[in-house]
Amino acid sequence: MPIPAPNLYPPFNIIRLSHVVFGVKDVAASRKFYVDILGLQVTDEDADTVYMRALEERGHHCMVLQKSDVSEVKSLSFKVFAEEELDKAEAWFTSKGHATEWVERPYQGRTLATVDNYGMPIEFYFQMDRLSPIHQKYELYHGVKPLRIDHFNCYSPSVDESVAFYNEIGFRVTEYTEDEESGKLWAAWTHRKGGVHDIAFTNGLGPRLHHTAFWVPTPLNIIDLCDLMATTGYVTNIERGPGRHGISNAFFLYILDPDGHRIEIYCSDYQTVDPDLEAIKWDLKDPQRQTLWGAPAPRSWFEHGSTFKGIAPQESTLAASPIIAP
Amino acid sequence: MPIPAPNLYPPFNIIRLSHVVFGVKDVAASRKFYVDILGLQVTDEDADTVYMRALEERGHHCMVLQKSDVSEVKSLSFKVFAEEELDKAEAWFTSKGHATEWVERPYQGRTLATVDNYGMPIEFYFQMDRLSPIHQKYELYHGVKPLRIDHFNCYSPSVDESVAFYNEIGFRVTEYTEDEESGKLWAAWTHRKGGVHDIAFTNGLGPRLHHTAFWVPTPLNIIDLCDLMATTGYVTNIERGPGRHGISNAFFLYILDPDGHRIEIYCSDYQTVDPDLEAIKWDLKDPQRQTLWGAPAPRSWFEHGSTFKGIAPQESTLAASPIIAP
Amino acid sequence: MPIPAPNLYPPFNIIRLSHVVFGVKDVAASRKFYVDILGLQVTDEDADTVYMRALEERGHHCMVLQKSDVSEVKSLSFKVFAEEELDKAEAWFTSKGHATEWVERPYQGRTLATVDNYGMPIEFYFQMDRLSPIHQKYELYHGVKPLRIDHFNCYSPSVDESVAFYNEIGFRVTEYTEDEESGKLWAAWTHRKGGVHDIAFTNGLGPRLHHTAFWVPTPLNIIDLCDLMATTGYVTNIERGPGRHGISNAFFLYILDPDGHRIEIYCSDYQTVDPDLEAIKWDLKDPQRQTLWGAPAPRSWFEHGSTFKGIAPQESTLAASPIIAP
Amino acid sequence: MPIPAPNLYPPFNIIRLSHVVFGVKDVAASRKFYVDILGLQVTDEDADTVYMRALEERGHHCMVLQKSDVSEVKSLSFKVFAEEELDKAEAWFTSKGHATEWVERPYQGRTLATVDNYGMPIEFYFQMDRLSPIHQKYELYHGVKPLRIDHFNCYSPSVDESVAFYNEIGFRVTEYTEDEESGKLWAAWTHRKGGVHDIAFTNGLGPRLHHTAFWVPTPLNIIDLCDLMATTGYVTNIERGPGRHGISNAFFLYILDPDGHRIEIYCSDYQTVDPDLEAIKWDLKDPQRQTLWGAPAPRSWFEHGSTFKGIAPQESTLAASPIIAP
Ligand SMILES: [Ca+2]
Ligand SMILES: [Fe+2]
Numbered sequence A, B, C, D: 001m002p003i004p005a006p007n008l009y010p011p012f013n014i015i016r017l018s019h020v021v022f023g024v025k026d027v028a029a030s031r032k033f034y035v036d037i038l039g040l041q042v043t044d045e046d047a048d049t050v051y052m053r054a055l056e057e058r059g060h061h062c063m064v065l066q067k068s069d070v071s072e073v074k075s076l077s078f079k080v081f082a083e084e085e086l087d088k089a090e091a092w093f094t095s096k097g098h099a100t101e102w103v104e105r106p107y108q109g110r111t112l113a114t115v116d117n118y119g120m121p122i123e124f125y126f127q128m129d130r131l132s133p134i135h136q137k138y139e140l141y142h143g144v145k146p147l148r149i150d151h152f153n154c155y156s157p158s159v160d161e162s163v164a165f166y167n168e169i170g171f172r173v174t175e176y177t178e179d180e181e182s183g184k185l186w187a188a189w190t191h192r193k194g195g196v197h198d199i200a201f202t203n204g205l206g207p208r209l210h211h212t213a214f215w216v217p218t219p220l221n222i223i224d225l226c227d228l229m230a231t232t233g234y235v236t237n238i239e240r241g242p243g244r245h246g247i248s249n250a251f252f253l254y255i256l257d258p259d260g261h262r263i264e265i266y267c268s269d270y271q272t273v274d275p276d277l278e279a280i281k282w283d284l285k286d287p288q289r290q291t292l293w294g295a296p297a298p299r300s301w302f303e304h305g306s307t308f309k310g311i312a313p314q315e316s317t318l319a320a321s322p323i324i325a326p
């Protein structure tokens, strides 16, 4: 099944992924991980909640930590181009039979909460409080020097169906992995903001969140983070990498936060603003697909993920197997 | 005079800068500079013309060298979002009284040639031959490892008027320098593709091209280029830098090609896709505006530029002075 | 068994490791690997032999490739401080009952061939042809930009005995791994030139050469090499890494040449010129010993090595086990 | 006047430069500069004194700040190979008519205080308190991540005479600048520890200390320091660079501390342990001597320096002029 033609004139205009809300069991432990080790900047907090932004961001938050009895993801959020796009979005989701709700979110204007084709909680807003730039306050830079949130990656029971859904609302496929035998998609990377992806999908028990990625300046910052984590009690939180992806050509590292939410540190992908950009196809059996340098990912990387609040994941229909480290 | 509000719904949809055509006196010397030293990839050539692309680009060319009796710039080109945007563009330029012409350009589809408010030759197209990706053919990477064309920077007799014109066709201001005394713009950076700029304007005898910039992976590639140029006969072609810009926060180097066309090597600016991004204002007298680290630019950097074919530059109306190295 | 006190006044003065001679089955294939991919510089060659140096070296060769029916190591060579040190060395080896011979080596002065305590062929010389500096001819830099040979690492049937021998001739231990149960050395790093090591020993079937290491400018050069090897047909020659060593704190990559001779790319260790430098002890069971970031080395890394010409390796007496990747 | 042949068997064995003692007017301001901005680690302090080490050093201090009414240098210190070398040193200096004194220095064993040929206060010791390694405590790394003290650079009234003196005690010349007209040395770099220099001399009013240099991991750390200093109130303390030296091939930055003591941040020179290393000669008029990339040093760099306690500097006898930035 080929990937669909991009929908260049979608029903409403999403400009980029915006933020994720994590339910975490120990706010202090998570805060230490994200703020002291990774280097995110706190923009507001109380005993149960921490709002953070990365160093070049002017929106109030790209990640929210909320005290929770279970480790889970509350929602994935996207920013739209204008206030009226929210109304178009509501109309579209309603017409497709998805429940919608206008919700109150601190530091945000009108916010539309709804679900995707698999019930994954997603939210849309246009207005978020804008903060003064800090990207030239270099004394604030530490840890991995995170510059901005880059993308989400989700497990999907059927990547073909997820791509069909997100393609319809304007996400354009940049790269994809096909299972040669079934002709089905194993994984796909789709974007709105002009990079390799805002959201990607990987075959597996889903919907679950596979990871959330942050953009950093250079591969050396990723090496610095490995050194720091390895010597501050976080060595077992390093799951995979560092290395170069075949797909996206980005330099990566995967780490796990105290609740097991997976974070990717990411840099060096490429610009994808051309509407006629040809998607790059990879074979599931190509060992350089995962890591250009040949090292397979560990089993946990294919199996572990974060559940979303209120939605039980379902088994994938595609039984094909990637190359897993022995 | 404040900067104008961004025109979020412009008359036609430009997605990014695309390429520049340089008239050069000695094609072999220029080819050596761009291909052997900088690392651009030749996509076609004959005795009088060289087409080149950077390493992550899939369009056929980002720079064209043409044998010429005079060192000059033939035109600056932009890619639009769809074929029909070209017709909208033609209608708009015609309605504004700018001459337009449909021209033949090798490897491109329909191409609209026109001029901006100061007679600067600009061209628009949608379709350009697409080439296979080479961004993972690492044996091709050398020189400064140029990944993509990033922006143009032009001298303008009135930056206020240039900004007014380009703002109307959708370029959004990200940063600007104001002369405190006159309240006029000294310089402005405007974008379409989601970085700090596709085209910028600097006060001075214009229209002239100040420089064309290429994006590279990291500051270390810029250091490598300095080392290479300094030891292969190009030491006097290094004009300014390397350093960190105050404006854009990018890491930069300015070099001059054999005809004196100025090239910037550039990396590490920030994402600007938010339509509500607040432009950052700088004072002309702030020494960190040019170089965050304090070093002023040399006089040549404020005075030298490339003329455009067929248009005599005019004096600027703003007499304010930047900080120039002694 | 503790490590011995350093012998600060050895019987003769070795200043550093110098070069290795590899027997290779296909000289052209090896030349391509070392010259085109790694970036060593050819200083002389004929159909059966290639002499190479790294970019900051002024001695004629740090590696010699010789056409051979078997893949093996001919000898490891060391440079002494002065001509007369050679005579002291001959006297010392003779007094210890090691066979010695004055041999002719192209581009070298008087050269003493002998063997170490396990029969490993080693050579000493003072004078080697000096070549003009090329470290500022930046157009020559490519591949991993190797700057100099850094160290040898050898399998030894008893690291305790190897350390005892090399310590007597002035090699000083900087770091070592002890098997807690037996109290025996599992591995040790010993230096003459002021870095972490000129030669190291690892428990195993020996004598065999585990690897030869080259120093490069920064970790980014190692990433560049991974990208290059992965896309030029050498992806399966990448054996381990990149990563940070616990021991030495260096950044590393292990690769295999076409004959299976292992090469380490290495940078960022520390200065060890102090005669009172305390050696750092590591526990064999510490997972961060091998890789600070926690990833264990693959089985091949503990088992594969190159035999030396004319000496059959013997089993190690120490049966302890390191942590091996599953 | 040619440079002298190296004295390979000096009267006593100096292994490396060790530390500098600065008289500073405001200890808190200097501490902030060296500890908070540069990243040195405090090993002891009271109201009037701060002892610091760099991150890979195990000796107690590489720099001492002492409260002083005047900004000056108290002494330059060197470590010798063994206790008995101190007695040999005392005998040698005494025989040459230099005053010597055994002084008490906290955290050091027996310490010999004396002066060089121009009265510059220098000290020698063997034993200094050894501290636990911190080079793998990555949470301590910040600022420019200084790894170790690298070298001193001093103004000398006659570089020829300074070289003659230091050569006699074993410092070996690695590179030098000659004034073509007079045939005299303009500058020379001399080493003991196997890098380009432990101490260098530059023609000028002397003896004065031109700068003290610290070794850092990569050029990117130097860029980080520029960014940090430029945005924390230290932009005017950046004097020259960053850039690549012609001489030494190192990557450099020169900064001034609150008292005007000049610090160089330095990396990437080369190994010089070969006793037969040929010194590299540079012409004073070669613009790439100072900066490989062609940019001349500012006037302050040739004129400003720190005086030594108790010794009035004298004019240089050589009137030749280097290339100074306009
Ligand atoms: Ca810090
Ligand atoms: Fe990802």
Ligand SMILES: [Fe+2]
Pocket (backbone or CB within 6 Å): B151, B153, B211, B213, B264
């Ligand atoms: Fe620019």
Ligand SMILES: [Fe+2]
Pocket (backbone or CB within 6 Å): C151, C153, C211, C213, C264
């Ligand atoms: Fe090694």
Ligand SMILES: [Fe+2]
Pocket (backbone or CB within 6 Å): D151, D153, D211, D213, D264
């Ligand atoms: Fe220096």
